[in-house]
Amino acid sequence: MTTRVPTPLPTRDLHPASEADAPWWRDAVIYQIYPRSWADAAGDGVGDLAGITSRLTYLRDLGVDAVWLSPFYRSPQNDAGYDVSDHRDVDPAFGTLADADALIARAHELDLRVIVDLVPNHTSWEHEWFREALAAEPGGPERDRYMFRDGRGEDGELPPTDWLSNFGGGAWTRITEPDGSPGQWYLHLFDPSQPDLNWQNPEVRAHFEGILRFWLDRGVDGFRVDVAHGLVKKEGLPDYDRHPGGLLEVTHEAPYWDQDGVHEIYRGWRELLDSYGTPERIMCAEAWVAPADRLARYVRPDEYHQAFNFDFLETPWLAEPLRAVIAQSLAENDAVGAPATWVLSNHDVLRHASRFGLPQGAARPNGIGAGDPQPDAELGLRRARAATTLMLALPGSAYVYQGEELGLPEHTSLPDAVRQDPTWLRTGGLERGRDGCRVPMPWTKGARALGFNTTGAAWLPQPQSYADLAVDVQTGVEGSTLELYRSLLALRRLRGLGRGALAEVESLGEDVLGYVVTAPDGERTLVLVNLSDTPVELPEDATVLVASDDLDGRKVPTDTAVWATLG
Ligand code: GLC
Numbered sequence: 001m002t003t004r005v006p007t008p009l010p011t012r013d014l015h016p017a018s019e020a021d022a023p024w025w026r027d028a029v030i031y032q033i034y035p036r037s038w039a040d041a042a043g044d045g046v047g048d049l050a051g052i053t054s055r056l057t058y059l060r061d062l063g064v065d066a067v068w069l070s071p072f073y074r075s076p077q078n079d080a081g082y083d084v085s086d087h088r089d090v091d092p093a094f095g096t097l098a099d100a101d102a103l104i105a106r107a108h109e110l111d112l113r114v115i116v117d118l119v120p121n122h123t124s125w126e127h128e129w130f131r132e133a134l135a136a137e138p139g140g141p142e143r144d145r146y147m148f149r150d151g152r153g154e155d156g157e158l159p160p161t162d163w164l165s166n167f168g169g170g171a172w173t174r175i176t177e178p179d180g181s182p183g184q185w186y187l188h189l190f191d192p193s194q195p196d197l198n199w200q201n202p203e204v205r206a207h208f209e210g211i212l213r214f215w216l217d218r219g220v221d222g223f224r225v226d227v228a229h230g231l232v233k234k235e236g237l238p239d240y241d242r243h244p245g246g247l248l249e250v251t252h253e254a255p256y257w258d259q260d261g262v263h264e265i266y267r268g269w270r271e272l273l274d275s276y277g278t279p280e281r282i283m284c285a286e287a288w289v290a291p292a293d294r295l296a297r298y299v300r301p302d303e304y305h306q307a308f309n310f311d312f313l314e315t316p317w318l319a320e321p322l323r324a325v326i327a328q329s330l331a332e333n334d335a336v337g338a339p340a341t342w343v344l345s346n347h348d349v350l351r352h353a354s355r356f357g358l359p360q361g362a363a364r365p366n367g368i369g370a371g372d373p374q375p376d377a378e379l380g381l382r383r384a385r386a387a388t389t390l391m392l393a394l395p396g397s398a399y400v401y402q403g404e405e406l407g408l409p410e411h412t413s414l415p416d417a418v419r420q421d422p423t424w425l426r427t428g429g430l431e432r433g434r435d436g437c438r439v440p441m442p443w444t445k446g447a448r449a450l451g452f453n454t455t456g457a458a459w460l461p462q463p464q465s466y467a468d469l470a471v472d473v474q475t476g477v478e479g480s481t482l483e484l485y486r487s488l489l490a491l492r493r494l495r496g497l498g499r500g501a502l503a504e505v506e507s508l509g510e511d512v513l514g515y516v517v518t519a520p521d522g523e524r525t526l527v528l529v530n531l532s533d534t535p536v537e538l539p540e541d542a543t544v545l546v547a548s549d550d551l552d553g554r555k556v557p558t559d560t561a562v563w564a565t566l567g
Pocket of ligand 1: 079082083119347
């Protein structure tokens with residue numbers, strides 16, 4: 001049995017084209033670099049800024065528009081740099097401020113924009129403000145920069161609320177006062193080494209405006225904002241007796257997520273960014289917020305430019321939910337005039353080449369260990385390639401996580417002894433955590449640490465399977481995942497897909513996705529994704545531009561996606 005695509009194509013409009021001269025960020029493809037794992041010039045096993053600068057031409061050749069760098073600021077690295085102790089300095093593990101300047105300058109020479117991470121919900125406990133807070137009296141201005149409270153119970157021995165940390169355990173830690181007595185508690189929605197800031201305090205707000213300016217003045221093009229939905233806590237800090245699991249079930253009913261007060265902060269930041277003129281400086285919210293219309297509030301015209309579309313990332317490899325999330329994402333963003341964003345992997349989730357090799361529809365595990373059920377690597381990669389082919393055809397902006405262009409799987413057999421994610425420790429090993437998606441990049445098969453550096457040191461060991469996926473093995477090889485990404489990115493640009501209008505093709509059957517993208521200049525591209533178990537025959541007037549895997553003549557096999565011209 002073969003499914004035939006009807007002609008003429010019955011379509012339903014989902015989204016209008018954007019202006020041909022719309023600003024750069026509306027359709028940008030942004031490549032996430034996880035600095036400790038991309039390229040290590042110093043050879044100490046931790047990637048660094050000089051390493052990144054030396055390899056930026058790879059990204060120009062890949063065809064992305066911008067890079068987003070996860071934090072490289074001064075930090076004791078308790079949460080891989082998301083625990084910042086000085087926002088205006090580079091951690092010695094990653095280099096110096098001069099290295100950051102050199103990176104930005106080189107990226108701009110290559111026509112790549114640079115987005116840096118901003119972590120405003122918390123600082124490191126080694127931040128000078130937190131040290132001052134610990135040394136000061138309760139109730140004073142130093143403590144007021146953070147969320148200190150007296151405990152409950154007769155002697156304050158119980159935490160002020162029942163809130164839980166995202167990394168496991170309680171969200172409050174009790175301190176010892178300078179005089180040695182058991183003292184107040186401070187809030188940390190994440191690790192105890194990441195105390196939450198008090199965003200009701202004007203000093204905190206002014207401080208972060210200074211940080212934004214510091215990096216804008218150094219030439220960055222924007223910010224990815226960490227935990228953008230967490231800054232403001234509900235008045236009075238009420239208990240929350242329902243405990244959703246982790247970052248995902250985030251509704252504003254939780255007294256610490258998605259509170260209305262966050263928006264005023266972002267309006268201020270938007271004004272600040274806009275004052276830098278063109279090209280526009282942007283901000284993208286990491287906001288794990290549900291439902292979708294609550295997320296859309298972050299990208300109203302005077303707030304964020306973009307917000308990560310985690311609903312898309314969380315969607316299983318099943319046609320109906322994919323169809324629904326694509327339509328809904330476009331509708332919610334169009335309602336506020338924002339571009340949709342698309343993302344399949346990042347440094348916090350299982351790599352999509354592994355995720356799609358697990359049974360679909362079940363909850364995504366937070367990491368996989370040697371003793372856990374293992375993904376089907378071949379199936380996962382096949383689906384991942386098809387998913388990316390779908391993603392890069394969709395209008396809006398897309399995020400690519402380092403190594404996905406090589407088809408890297410999650411490292412699913414890391415020895416527990418080398419795990420560093422605080423989740424692993426704080427859940428007592430219940431959750432393996434995120435280390436498996438953070439393993440250093442393979443550049444050169446046969447080289448030490450697969451070319452990550454020249455010494456062979458690596459902060460996490462690479463799995464054996466990475467050797468055959470190294471950049472040098474795939475470069476110039478027809479059909480490799482790297483060449484697939486290059487083709488997709490080049491065609492996306494050439495055919496104006498990111499700025500196109502999108503219509504859904506109807507009557508293809510439940511398990512086949514079809515879209516027609518019409519570029520601002522009128523050029524049409526057909527996108528077909530076959531999630532059914534029978535082949536789909538391309539319409540006669542279609543000429544294939546790129547396919548995620550081999551076609552069988554004019555037939556698109558299961559778990560394969562195609563772009564084609566029409567007519
Ligand atoms: C965000 C980051 C994650 C980090 C957490 C705390 O979710 O992406 O890596 O652990 O915030 O800063």
